[in-house]
Amino acid sequence: MGVDTILTDGIVPAQVRRRPESLLQVDQLSIDIATRDANVRLVDNVSFGIGRGERVALVGESGSGKSVTAQALMRLNSRVKLSGRVQFDGTDLLSLSPRQMTAMRGQRMGMVFQDPMSSLDPLMTIGDQVAETLRIRGVSKREARQRALDVLDELKVERAAERLDSFPHEFSGGMRQRVVLAMALVGEPHLLIADEPTTALDVRVQERVLDLLDEISRRRSLAVLLITHDLGIVAGFADRVMVMYSGRIVEENEATLLFAEPQHPYTRGLLEAVPRADITVDRLRSISGAPPAPAARPSGCTFHPRCDHAMAVCTSVEPGETITPLGARVRCHLYGEG
Amino acid sequence: MLQIDHISKSFPAGRGQHTMVLDDIVLNVDEGQSVGLVGESGSGKSTIIRCALGLTRPDSGRVSYSGIDVHRSSRFDTLRFRRDVQLVFQDPYASLNPRMTVEELVSEGLLVHKLETTAAGRRARVVEMLAMVGLGEEALTRYPRSFSGGQRQRIAIARAVVIRPKLLICDEPVSALDVSVQAQVINLLQDMQKQLGLGILFVAHDLAVVRHLCTTVAVLERGRIVEHGTREQVFDTPQHAYTQALLKAVPIPDPAVGRARRAERQLAP
Numbered sequence: 338m339g340v341d342t343i344l345t346d347g348i349v350p351a352q353v354r355r356r357p358e359s360l361l362q363v364d365q366l367s368i369d370i371a372t373r374d375a376n377v378r379l380v381d382n383v384s385f386g387i388g389r390g391e392r393v394a395l396v397g398e399s400g401s402g403k404s405v406t407a408q409a410l411m412r413l414n415s416r417v418k419l420s421g422r423v424q425f426d427g428t429d430l431l432s433l434s435p436r437q438m439t440a441m442r443g444q445r446m447g448m449v450f451q452d453p454m455s456s457l458d459p460l461m462t463i464g465d466q467v468a469e470t471l472r473i474r475g476v477s478k479r480e481a482r483q484r485a486l487d488v489l490d491e492l493k494v495e496r497a498a499e500r501l502d503s504f505p506h507e508f509s510g511g512m513r514q515r516v517v518l519a520m521a522l523v524g525e526p527h528l529l530i531a532d533e534p535t536t537a538l539d540v541r542v543q544e545r546v547l548d549l550l551d552e553i554s555r556r557r558s559l560a561v562l563l564i565t566h567d568l569g570i571v572a573g574f575a576d577r578v579m580v581m582y583s584g585r586i587v588e589e590n591e592a593t594l595l596f597a598e599p600q601h602p603y604t605r606g607l608l609e610a611v612p613r614a615d616i617t618v619d620r621l622r623s624i625s626g627a628p629p630a631p632a633a634r635p636s637g638c639t640f641h642p643r644c645d646h647a648m649a650v651c652t653s654v655e656p657g658e659t660i661t662p663l664g665a666r667v668r669c670h671l672y673g674e675g
Numbered sequence: 676m677l678q679i680d681h682i683s684k685s686f687p688a689g690r691g692q693h694t695m696v697l698d699d700i701v702l703n704v705d706e707g708q709s710v711g712l713v714g715e716s717g718s719g720k721s722t723i724i725r726c727a728l729g730l731t732r733p734d735s736g737r738v739s740y741s742g743i744d745v746h747r748s749s750r751f752d753t754l755r756f757r758r759d760v761q762l763v764f765q766d767p768y769a770s771l772n773p774r775m776t777v778e779e780l781v782s783e784g785l786l787v788h789k790l791e792t793t794a795a796g797r798r799a800r801v802v803e804m805l806a807m808v809g810l811g812e813e814a815l816t817r818y819p820r821s822f823s824g825g826q827r828q829r830i831a832i833a834r835a836v837v838i839r840p841k842l843l844i845c846d847e848p849v850s851a852l853d854v855s856v857q858a859q860v861i862n863l864l865q866d867m868q869k870q871l872g873l874g875i876l877f878v879a880h881d882l883a884v885v886r887h888l889c890t891t892v893a894v895l896e897r898g899r900i901v902e903h904g905t906r907e908q909v910f911d912t913p914q915h916a917y918t919q920a921l922l923k924a925v926p927i928p929d930p931a932v933g934r935a936r937r938a939e940r941q942l943a944p
Contacts, residue, residue: 541924548937573934596929611858611928612858612861612883612886615927615932
């Protein structure tokens with residue numbers, strides 16, 4: 338039933354949809370951290386790809402491993418051990434020397450974080466901070482300043498020319514986040530990783546920042562990996578969505594299909610648990626329990642203690658990946674082989 | 676029950692200037708009623724709570740509880756007021772004393788207000804309360820650190836509700852929680868309100884949560900209530916431009932809505 342209604346809505350099934358040329362390919366990425374007592378696996382065998390100009394969202398709750406994954410792609414966290422393969426534009430990122438990796442950051446890949454104030458140096462002018470990425474690369478002072486100005490204009494920072502010499506504290510939260518975006522975009526990267534970029538902002542400011550990001554990503558064919566816990570902002574922004582739970586990607590699909598026909602019980606649960614400002618419901622469906630800590634992951638499917646559909650097999654066997662008729666890549670025994 | 680009657684408050688902003696933080700606020704919460712107060716950061720939400728609790732004295736206007744002025748009451752009234760009006764805060768990591776066990780935390784109000792004079796009586800009330808919020812008896816001897824954010828917020832709710840207040844003021848009680856846990860706490864508050872006939876003043880920036888939990892809603896913009904009505908009035912037929920703008924900006928987990936809105940914004944100048 339579900340399949341038919343969706344397909345007649347004019348949505349093309351995944352098999353025949355044209356995929357953009359691959360930009361980033363992550364294969365079986367695992368991330369471990371050594372604690373005093375044990376080795377803890379934060380991210381377990383995660384594989385995904387991002388095409389040129391594609392907007393992909395990685396959704397998860399705290400502790401799901403979404404931010405660690407984002408940092409791993411940029412190799413920002415030296416305390417963790419990475420295994421697997423991360424191919425970016427033909428380069429194997431995990432085999433690069435720290436120096437080569439530094440050249441990648443800012444130039445080919447940019448990143449923004451949640452709290453703009455802690456990403457900015459309070460003692461450095463806006464212009465210098467945005468231009469810094471270019472200056473490090475040997476661009477002349479004058480040209481770097483001009484390009485910083487161009488990006489700030491592109492991000493619609495009003496009177497950007499006058500404000501190049503302002504300091505971060507003179508900016509509002511939304512403006513600071515634009516400055517942080519400018520720092521990430523000035524080197525003209527192909528991929529922008531945005532980790533909860535609008536979480537600290539009020540809704541109207543959030544909307545403006547997301548619109549800007551949408552516009553720039555289209556204009557520049559910039560691929561964006563949006564990391565967030567908020568399914569609402571994902572729906573308006575992403576082409577494709579990956580849902581992460583306890584260190585694994587449990588479902589991935591085109592955004593339209595994922596929201597219309599969520600397959601994994603966790604995805605379904607999440608969508609039913611979010612109150613909506615546009616409709617009134619009597620009662621929210623809640624998921625019992627809480628997400629597990631990485632060091633205390635349940636056996637088998639890590640979601641089974643909270644799942645309404647859990648079967649005997651779920652407690653002991655970790656589900657493999659299945660592609661459903663709707664094109665969802667899902668890890669759940671409900672869709673297992675056979 | 677709680678009447679906020681034309682209160683205004685300004686704070687000094689240096690050089691003899693004053694910033695108007697609250698401007699002529701009128702807001703009532705009746706018994707068993709759930710009232711939502713929505714506003715962005717800096718709109719004055721917290722100052723309203725502080726005035727309602729008698730912690731900050733408004734420059735003009737009056738806050739009264741059951742007809743008694745909160746800011747000019749005798750000591751006896753203050754104690755009763757503090758029993759009748761309880762608070763749930765945003766961050767359950769900060770609002771629970773880490774050196775107290777769950778039993779100590781939840782029974783403290785019973786002790787202070789002398790509602791149960793025996794240890795056995797207090798324990799029975801605490802156990803009953805914990806069951807209501809979905810926690811077992813084994814929680815009694817544990818400390819906050821061994822609970823997740825959602826569980827801590829249940830403990831905070833148990834602590835507030837155990838003395839049977841008439842009004843619960845909730846300051847962003849679910850915004851620090853994970854999505855899958857938020858719904859549990861929202862449902863719990865809903866149940867408490869229905870079962871105990873609690874009045875709730877729910878202060879939040881999240882319009883969706885307010886729509887879900889409150890039957891009356893007030894929208895606060897820079898210290899002024901710009902819209903005040905039933906849930907249906909405010910959400911379905913908002914009159915004020917600010918409410919309309921806020922509602923249009925709330926993300927809706929539906930890609931079709933998101934795309935339609937963006938197209939609309941791109942057409943607008």
